[in-house]
Amino acid sequence: QSTWGEACGNGSVDAQACLGVIYLFGFGVKKNVLDGFYCLKEASTNGNIYATGHLILYYYQKKLFVKCTDLAMNLVRKYEDKLDDMNDLEIKGYCMGIFVLGRCLEKGVGIQSDESKAYELYHQCCKLDLDISAKLEMQVNMRLI
Numbered sequence: 001q002s003t004w005g006e007a008c009g010n011g012s013v014d015a016q017a018c019l020g021v022i023y024l025f026g027f028g029v030k031k032n033v034l035d036g037f038y039c040l041k042e043a044s045t046n047g048n049i050y051a052t053g054h055l056i057l058y059y060y061q062k063k064l065f066v067k068c069t070d071l072a073m074n075l076v077r078k079y080e081d082k083l084d085d086m087n088d089l090e091i092k093g094y095c096m097g098i099f100v101l102g103r104c105l106e107k108g109v110g111i112q113s114d115e116s117k118a119y120e121l122y123h124q125c126c127k128l129d130l131d132i133s134a135k136l137e138m139q140v141n142m143r144l145i
Contacts, residue, residue, distance in 0.1 A: 016043035017051035053093030060100045065110025072101035095125045095132040
């Protein structure tokens with residue numbers, strides 16, 4: 001059984017999410033995009049917001065814009081009124097999701113273009129987690145996303 005299967009089978013969505021990020025980026029292990037994707041997908045399906053944010057970014061980078069925007073819109077609908085109850089990792093995941101949704105709205109990919117709404121989402125992301133906002137903006141400037 002693969003490592004992702006063990007983590008995803010143990011019932012801890014937080015472990016699934018963290019393991020997904022570790023494998024997706026190769027933090028301390030050999031990079032394994034497929035195992036990373038499966039862990040993130042499983043954790044996201046089970047309600048982990050941090051995993052969902054990374055999955056949204058992954059879909060965007062793979063140019064799966066409709067999947068990306070659908071998942072991001074669902075994230076916003078489900079959690080926009082629950083931000084005060086989120087922990088730090090959940091806020092980071094939410095910020096990743098809304099930032100990437102902002103990119104999609106700004107560029108008109110996967111969703112109808114709406115620059116005004118895009119800038120609202122960027123602003124909200126900055127207010128919630130300036131560190132994540134800065135990192136994502138740097139990736140935009142480097143044309144990584």
